[in-house]
Amino acid sequence: EPEVTQTPSHQVTQMGQEVILHCVPISNHLYFYWYRQILGQKVEFLVSFYNNEISEKSEIFDDQFSVERPDGSNFTLKIRSTKLEDSAMYFCASRMTGYNEKLFFGSGTQLSVL
């Protein structure tokens, strides 16, 4: 089965530093998402992306966050100035269409902000 690929699997950074999390969605998918999960808590929606623009974002996705699809295959999440509370597992997801298609998730990037 095709997979969503995320790199790196672990990222350690200092507070205030910028980080970029990388994702390669499934090749023929059109809708892309970022979710995060703080240890012991729920999986939380951050942002959805379609047709080269953000289609929806949550309250968590403030000005410190941005997403980009720099080429035909990659989908990135950037955090400009990381805070301790940004420490979490970040999941990328994709699907083919926008309506009742199952969402495929990557295995995640564990971000630790020190």
Place this chain on the structure above:
Amino acid sequence: DAKTTQPPSMDCAEGRAANLPCNHSTISGNEYVYWYRQIHSQGPQYIIHGLKNNETNEMASLIITEDRKSSTLILPHATLRDTAVYYCIVYSGNTPLVFGKGTRLSVIA
């Protein structure tokens, strides 16, 4: 907020059927019932979804009541690898998938 109610945890003996209930009394006509699971800290994994008819695939069966206010996910022969958090989500496709707390299923040898 999630529009579903699930028990926080359940146990099941290995080899037996695991029946995971979900209440979604406020479901609307265009909303589907989706089930995902999360094994340890891996990414959520799609299991099955349905609108009003019962559904079966290679992983599980989904039984939806006639009034659509509740459903049951059935893993017919649970194995240790089915130990995970199972999420029942009502979803129309117009908004992002929203995860609740789910049911932590422990399959016991």
